[in-house]
Amino acid sequence: MKFSIKRSSFIQGINTVSRAISSKTTIPILTGLKLTVTDNEIILTGSDADVSIETQIQASDEDNELEISETGSIVLPARFFSGIVKKLPNDKMTLSVSNGFQTEITSGSSSFTINGLDANDYPHLPEIDNENEISLSGDVFKEIINQTVIAVSKQESRPILTGVHFVLKDQMLFAVATDSHRLSQRKVALPDNNGEYDVIIPGSSLSELSKMISDDNEDVKMKISENQVLFTIGNTYFYSRLLEGAYPDTSRLIPKESETNVQFDARELLGSIERASLLSHESRNNVVKLTINANDKKVTISGNSPDVGNVEEELDTKEVSGEDLEISFNPDYMKDALRAFGQTMINVSFTSPLRPFTLVPSEDQENFVELITPVRTF
């Protein structure tokens, strides 16, 4: 096995697959990065058993300056190998394997020899031969992920809640996550897709995947087998295991009616919540209180900590209607929810001080809803 390559192209590939490589794995060979050289490409693979990433560097793309002299494959210690390639002195580098698994990496007058491992011992990636593929533009898919993963549970007590529930049915894709204190639900119409899926994808896998979706808005393709999902972005394949079990029925959690409605600028409300949480974070029961006076169209937020002090702020609202209300909630849930909206107007709808309330975009209300359960303070 021997090739020379432009170092920056190679580094990009190494960085991509390194996302899946953990030094904490219990399977020693998975601390390595697998390199396979064929007649016309290099294939890099990284895996932590839950997530596997494979990416290809093509010789046909002249920008890679890839010259292959000999095919073969090897597994190299990922952390060192990556460190070495990044520190090499020249723009180009050569890698060759000889004497079994001894790998020589040269660039300029610098020459590294490192011990590799047999690529035959590296686990095989799952095979996914489902014909039905979901294809979405990168920015939409990234938005779906970022709007739902905020609500996945961080606790392993109910493992199923650490995932996002994806359902494809009636040409509509639903993504829902809840940690039982809050819920995020996103819908996207897929008019050309008649498939049916019902899977739970680990939130941690989706967060990693989201970081790999670049801003050039390349399509993301998604394919599902019995216990694995495969995402394809350009030359890169991202595999994740699925969570097994039945996801709770979340459809009945979202209230259909409301008593009090307020319209906010999401970015401005976020600023107010951040200020109020400075003090609530210091008190034992991290809550802020919203006081809605519908007659005066006045909404006030307050937070306090017996040790430090208190804060009160009158909020700038666009519309207030319905009943007066006092409601307390965890400001951190609210911050996560508001960040997922970005810069937009939102409608917040309340029923009573102890019933969950919802946030939806003022336009396109059907497609995205966040639900937050209040906190009892009396």
Place this chain on the structure above:
Amino acid sequence: MKFSIKRSSFIQGINTVSRAISSKTTIPILTGLKLTVTDNEIILTGSDADVSIETQIQASDEDNELEISETGSIVLPARFFSGIVKKLPNDKMTLSVSNGFQTEITSGSSSFTINGLDANDYPHLPEIDNENEISLSGDVFKEIINQTVIAVSKQESRPILTGVHFVLKDQMLFAVATDSHRLSQRKVALPDNNGEYDVIIPGSSLSELSKMISDDNEDVKMKISENQVLFTIGNTYFYSRLLEGAYPDTSRLIPKESETNVQFDARELLGSIERASLLSHESRNNVVKLTINANDKKVTISGNSPDVGNVEEELDTKEVSGEDLEISFNPDYMKDALRAFGQTMINVSFTSPLRPFTLVPSEDQENFVELITPVRTF
């Protein structure tokens, strides 16, 4: 006490004195930030008992938009107070103290009330009435600090070595630090200063101070009393305690003669050392080896780790003279030393494989020297 101010000016002052405030102090009031309002300025103070910083915001500088309605002083919990001021919604803010120590901070429609402490309980800053002051341009002083603190000891076993030894004598300022494995010495001529000083300033204080010296190259003034040093930068005063005790005599440590001399580009050598240390870091005795063949004008660096592999690189040298040599050393000491030189040519002079070697700039060799003790590997 009451004033209103442009928030960005106030934040700058808070950030400056916060450098000295630690939440880990054993003196509770020192977790606070002291505010004193006089007729024409606000004085902010922060301290961790070892280092104290005081800065002034003048009403006469219109850019501060400072309007003082009532003088007074208060101590506010530094971390919250800083967090609150940074998060306020408007460009301007108002602060007022009433009801004893209750402090109200308002900006836009946001209003915080926090509990302050009695400023009379805050420790007094030391008085330093030494007439003799050293004045140096900011960039020179920053360079002196950064070139010497790298060699201070991180271990408390010999506390005196955690400081930098400053000596002013014969119109020359010497700064020396050593952790007994390496040494850095910098000299600066002060032709107008006939004072005499001999003090040891904690390296940690100097590192903090260095971060406060901005790039606009304002002068730094230094004044010394029995157990304190005061640095003045513009409107800011930086106090540090001095280390007590006698600093070891370092003058005889620097070899006068050498057997082997090599000239390097400091930046290129740094790159080579960084590569070699990738492997040395993985071995138990973190060393790299330099092999100098004076006849062939060839210098090679190598590093190896039995578990991972090895690296060898021929170095680009400008001049090689004297005897052949093989010498091993800790690459981390070398990296620190080379970074302190920046982009310049340096002369490295060796006597024997077990004697310390020196690095000096190829130009201006007298003013800066770094010394590194090699490691015995046989």
